[in-house]
Amino acid sequence: METRRRSVVKAVVWNAMGLAVMTLVGLIATGSAAVGGALALINTAIGLTLYVIYERVWAGISWGRNG
Structure with missing residues (x-):
């Protein structure tokens, strides 16, 4: 993880x-x-927030992992 x-x-x-x-x-x-x-700053702030949430959700899903 x-x-x-x-x-x-x-x-x-x-x-x-x-x-x-x-x-x-x-x-x-x-x-x-x-x-x-x-525009770039607003996009980056939104994207960063959503990406961290997305990564944390996937970090907790064991599907597709070896071992």
Whole structure:
């Protein structure tokens, strides 16, 4: 089983990459770094929260694990 710390670190790293991509997409879509960055931050905050919950739920499910 994964520790909570590992789940959180994985989520933070994944969302940092997503933040960079979404900032670029937001900038391209809106033409504004401020609006693009704000959209990216909101998306990242929501995504990080949901990802941590998702990982913790799956950490408690034994289906598909060897051993």
